[in-house]
Amino acid sequence: MIIAANLKTNLTRKQTTEYVNELEIFLNKNNISQEVLVFPAASSLNAHSGKVTIGAQNAYAAKSGAFTGEIGQDHLDEFGIKTILIGHSERRHVLGESQEELVKKFNFYKDLGYKIVYCVGEPLEVREAGEKPMMEYISAQYEGIDVNYENLIIAYEPVWAIGTGLTPTLQEIETIHKDLKKKSSAPLLYGGSVKVTNANDVLVLNSVDGILVGSAALYVEHFCRMCEYAQNIENNKLIKGNNV
Numbered sequence: 001m002i003i004a005a006n007l008k009t010n011l012t013r014k015q016t017t018e019y020v021n022e023l024e025i026f027l028n029k030n031n032i033s034q035e036v037l038v039f040p041a042a043s044s045l046n047a048h049s050g051k052v053t054i055g056a057q058n059a060y061a062a063k064s065g066a067f068t069g070e071i072g073q074d075h076l077d078e079f080g081i082k083t084i085l086i087g088h089s090e091r092r093h094v095l096g097e098s099q100e101e102l103v104k105k106f107n108f109y110k111d112l113g114y115k116i117v118y119c120v121g122e123p124l125e126v127r128e129a130g131e132k133p134m135m136e137y138i139s140a141q142y143e144g145i146d147v148n149y150e151n152l153i154i155a156y157e158p159v160w161a162i163g164t165g166l167t168p169t170l171q172e173i174e175t176i177h178k179d180l181k182k183k184s185s186a187p188l189l190y191g192g193s194v195k196v197t198n199a200n201d202v203l204v205l206n207s208v209d210g211i212l213v214g215s216a217a218l219y220v221e222h223f224c225r226m227c228e229y230a231q232n233i234e235n236n237k238l239i240k241g242n243n244v
């Protein structure tokens with residue numbers, strides 16, 4: 001499974017280094033073989049080798065150039081970073097990135113072979129408008145995206161569940177994930193108010209291949225616990241598989 005921490009605009013470079021080191025020790029000590037991704041703020045990016053993969057929350061679709069306030073491929077190369085988050089709801093709704101811009105960014109980093117965690121999800125008013133408008137809204141977020149890209153991971157994150165403590169029911173997550181899996185066979189993560197208290201329930205769902213965690217991941221011990229849940233679920237599957 002894939003367990004990802006989106007640290008957003010939190011943790012300085014020093015704090016991030018401590019965070020990643022602590023996480024790395026935990027993963028090694030507990031034989032955790034799940035895919036663990038951490039997305040620090042741009043100024044907290046650093047080289048890291050080990051079980052944890054460091055990814056960028058954002059970068060401009062350029063190697064370098066005149067794009068004030070942005071970082072580009074060169075800045076990621078310096079730290080050997082080959083993983084990027086694209087289409088997060090805060091980039092779409094707070095920073096106003098359009099689908100067209102996201103597609104450009106997607107194609108740029110896809111051509112470089114990056115692992116891309118591409119986020120989709122609907123705002124509350126769209127969800128409340130009903131199943132059909134909701135699926136149409138989410139489908140539009142797939143437009144221009146190569147859903148067959150081999151290094152693609154998709155994260156379904158309902159906007160209204162991000163940082164609010166609200167979550168869809170487990171049944172709702174399962175239903176929408178099943179629908180989204182028809183669009184792409186890429187691993188599909190759930191994100192939006194995942195905490196230590198609900199992570200296990202979400203991770204056991206058949207259509208969930210992992211989680212993308214924001215606020216709760218800021219506590220490294222909580223994030224470690226979630227990685228452990230994922231490992232236990234996989235271990236149990238193997239045991240069950242052996243018995244059949």
Ligand code: PGA
Binds near residue numbers: 162164191193212213
């Ligand atoms: P949250 O954020 O866990 O704080 O809801 C998730 C995300 O934004 O990826």
